[in-house]
Amino acid sequence: MHRDRYAAIAAAIGRQAAAEGVSVGIRHICRACAHVVGVDGVSFCTAGDLGEAEPIYATGVVGERAVELELTVGRGPGVQALLTGEEVLVGDLTRHDCRERWPVLVSLLAPLGVQAVFALPLIMGEVAVGVLELYRIGPQPLSADALADGRVFADYALAALLGGVVDESSGHDLDGVLAGSLAQQWVRVHQAVGVVSAQLGTGLTPAYQRLRAHAFVTDRPLREVADMVLEGWLRFTR
Known part of the structure; x- marks a missing residue:
């Protein structure tokens, strides 16, 4: 069976x-x-x-x-x-x-x-x-x-x-x-984390936490926030 x-x-x-x-x-x-x-x-x-x-x-x-x-x-x-x-x-x-x-x-x-x-x-x-x-x-x-x-x-x-x-x-x-659509989209989240890390002068983990926190407080999907960072609409400061 x-x-x-x-x-x-x-x-x-x-x-x-x-x-x-x-x-x-x-x-x-x-x-x-x-x-x-x-x-x-x-x-x-x-x-x-x-x-x-x-x-x-x-x-x-x-x-x-x-x-x-x-x-x-x-x-x-x-x-x-x-x-x-x-x-x-x-x-x-x-x-x-x-x-x-x-x-x-x-x-x-x-x-x-x-x-x-x-x-x-x-x-x-x-x-x-x-x-x-x-x-x-x-x-x-x-x-x-x-x-x-x-x-x-x-x-x-x-x-x-x-x-x-x-x-x-x-x-x-x-x-x-x-290889899947969500995994491919998540690559942009990784790229955005790298950009936020450079903007804040921090490691990748704190940058990821800031990205997630922004998504939460603005009630936006995390992938949308990542796109905003990569397209220059959103910039993080210390």
Whole structure:
């Protein structure tokens, strides 16, 4: 049964890629995960050089905005899963303990309608090298079967990260799967951090913190603030 489920999920991922006529990429794993598990958004992040996590891909508006908000705040289920290497499964973000733990993030996710988040770390050895995060509109926990499927998708995401193969019989090679729209856009965030670092005369980490803080207080997406810096519309001073 266990092997059958892996095979079924590998086939679902393969169908996503086949529909585009391309080799399997991380976007196909995320899209298939959203469809099979039955969630409204999925994001995939790796451990970041500047902050706790760096986004690689997210499905739809819900996934993209949710993961960007979490990384702007710097706290949340996905960040916690990366730091601890343990799953963080929250079926209802409106619970008192969740509002106490992540008060800012919960309030920012509310307009999106996201009230359930499930963070599945990708473990290599004893270290979390990435996280697959699932989002639901409205409060609703994952069923046991859905959680089991989510863990299988996390395994395939780790295989993608390590350059493995999702299904050897399918012929879909996973080399180079980390090329995705969100990852490409995040390059501009890195470039903006370098510019802010030069403007402030600080290291990259403090510059990244200032960039995130500006995005938060002005209620702008972090990538939009990065574009403003790179295009000369926004300049930071000491």
